[in-house]
Amino acid sequence: MTAADTYAPTDRTVPTRSRERASYDKALVHSILDEAYVCHLGFVRDGAPVVLPTLYARVGDRLYVHGSTGSRPLRAAGDGVAAPGLPVCLTVTHVDGLVLARSAFHHSINYRSVVVHGTAHQVTDPEELRTVLDALVDHVVPGRSADSRPANAKELAATAVIRIDLDEVSAKVRSGGPNDDAKDLGLPHWSGVVPVHRGYGEPVPSDDLDSAVALPGYLSAF
DSSP: OOGGGBOOOOTTTSOSSOGGGEEOBHHHHHHHHHHOOEEEEEEEETTEEEEEEEEEEEETTEEEEEEETTSHHHHHHTTSSSSOOEEEEEEEEEEEEEEEOSSGGGOEEEEEEEEEEEEEEEOOOHHHHHHHHHHHHHHHSTTOGGGSOOOOHHHHHHEEEEEEESSEEEEEEEOSSOOOOGGGTTSSOOOEEEEOOOOOOOOOOOTTOOTTSOOOHHHHTO
């Protein structure tokens, strides 16, 4: 693996616990980010920490985070040129399994997570903003942006997006079964892993949908 395939570890991206679970592999980081669409964005407001859940999408080595023009992180991020930007920490986590050990202490979860440190800037270029808004829609449901009305000028004025470069990034993964102590192996308690999977139900049409509008193929295959 070459330097181009990995993110360089920093003091902020090297975990203090379970360092063997950390990875800086770009392909792994991107796969974890691309599988989710809700992140948690952390920043400091008026001297206190704030964490907000919001939608995001990855485009190359950048993350784009959705918001509104009135939101505090968007105002703090500035115009992306003159303003210094907003220091942020962004996280994404998948829960893959519940790990049940014989002892309460060794219960855990199997997970895949990414932590991104960086400086957020507001997207101000109109063409970049339109492209990013399509990417945000398609990241949630691939193919949807081409099957919906694009945002008009009023909607674009009310929508804001911040971008964060993927420079200071790490992934962390826990997999496998419980790590029971040897002295507990004979205890009469079930141990193992309960897998956790994300699933989607059958699409439910809106009450006012014209019956002539068929379910699109990208949803049938979703």
